[in-house]
Amino acid sequence: MHLSFRFFPAGLLLVLAFFLVGSARPPHGETTPPSIQSPKRVTIKAFARTYGFTDIKVSDEQVRLKGRVHEIVFSKHSRRAELNGTVVWLNDAMVVEDRQWVLSQTDVQLTLKPLLVPTELLKEQGYQVVVLDAGHGGEDGGAVSPTGLLEKQVVLDITHRVRALLMAEGYTVYVTRHDDRFLELAERPRRAEKWNANVFVSIHANSGGASAMGTESFALALPGYRSTNQAAGSLIPKDSYPGNAFNQANMSLTYAIHHALVHQNQLTDRGLRRARFAVLKNAPCPAALVEVGFLSHAQEGAKLAKAETRAALALSIATGIDNYLRTVKKAVISPDTVE
Ligand SMILES: [Zn+2]
Structure with a gap:
């Protein structure tokens, strides 16, 4: 063997691993009902600022953030996110609150932060x-x-x-x-x-x-x-x-x-x-x-x-x-x- x-x-x-980091995959057609359970929210703008995403693009279906190192795509009203072409399911859907797209604090701290700044x-x-x-x-x-x-x-x-x-x-x-x-x-x-x-x-x-x-x-x-x-x-x-x-x-x-x-x-x-x-x-x-x-x-x-x-x-x-x-x-x- x-x-x-x-x-x-x-x-x-x-x-x-170095050569394969940049490649992309087609999105998977899975959908989940929107919900936010965590009492604390973080706006996409604040999230982008904290983690070095300088470019924010909002399209019909998605919010796309680009920085020097990472690219992340959130699907609207969904728990689906894609970091550097890899699908990551959030705990809470990205939803609109006070006319802003928001993530739950739980997802920022316990789902996304460990992927974006693991050395910290x-x-x-x-x-x-x-x-x-x-x-x-x-x-x-x-x-x-x-x-x-x-x-x-x-x-x-x-x-x-x-x-x-x-x-x-x-x-x-x-x-x-x-x-x-x-x-x-x-x-x-x-x-x-x-x-x-x-x-x-x-x-x-x-x-x-x-x-x-x-x-x-x-x-x-x-x-x-x-x-x-x-x-x-x-x-x-x-x-x-x-x-x-x-x-x-x-x-x-x-x-x-x-x-x-x-x-x-x-x-x-x-x-x-x-x-x-x-x-x-x-x-x-x-x-x-x-x-x-x-x-x-x-x-x-x-x-x-x-x-x-x-x-x-x-x-x-x-x-x-x-x-x-x-x-x-x-x-x-x-x-x-x-x-
Ligand atoms: Zn098994």
Whole structure:
């Protein structure tokens, strides 16, 4: 199983990431009902000023902000945003208040700030120990492709490849399972805690209706907010979990991985989302869960059956983790010399 990743020399991860930052994706046609739950709002103008966006363009459907480093597009009356071509789902829709477009303070502080100025927020994090969690295993096969390929096999292979790539970059890497064995959900973050993880990444492949396809990545949902996929009008969960201690770092990490996944692979961008998955709730460090693609989709399932696809996905996940950890390292070691 350990074959093709040896062709990637050290340092290539960063170079690849550099070249892929600028590319764009077509928008995904998902809509969500407008709502603002947070009592505090921030106008788009104030947001733009704070984060160095010098150009604001309002069109029929969107508000587009451009700065020297970043470009962000908000869809009107929607939770959908796109940062540097990568979809990020907000907790609250961008709406009009007093004739101004406004965001919730929650989204500015806990969704967008960790993506725009991560070095300001990651000084307390570590940057050496990575724990990778291949979803499912043993009697729990997970999703199934139309040809009978099991999620537990696909994600174990991807996990092994990510592990090798990160070890080649000098990181200490543990995996919650090395082989095809059953592991309770609660046991996975527990192992990460035992190994003093600085990063926990759970790797999955998705299942849905016949037409569902694409990549989505998840950070732990915020207390007082619904998960991205939860229907409006449903109960709002208020509980806080151990993983909520890392709300900002969770977003920095998940975005780094999702951005690399989306821009390095020919998969639909379903966006960075929020959910209350057990492994995220109890993570002892910044954590992300990635759904690399839909195993249940005829074409995507067939792609995931190929070693070259899995190698490419693994490279993207490793690139994202590496980028996040490099950012943390800069923030910790020389916070004054980084942008
Ligand atoms: Zn899964």
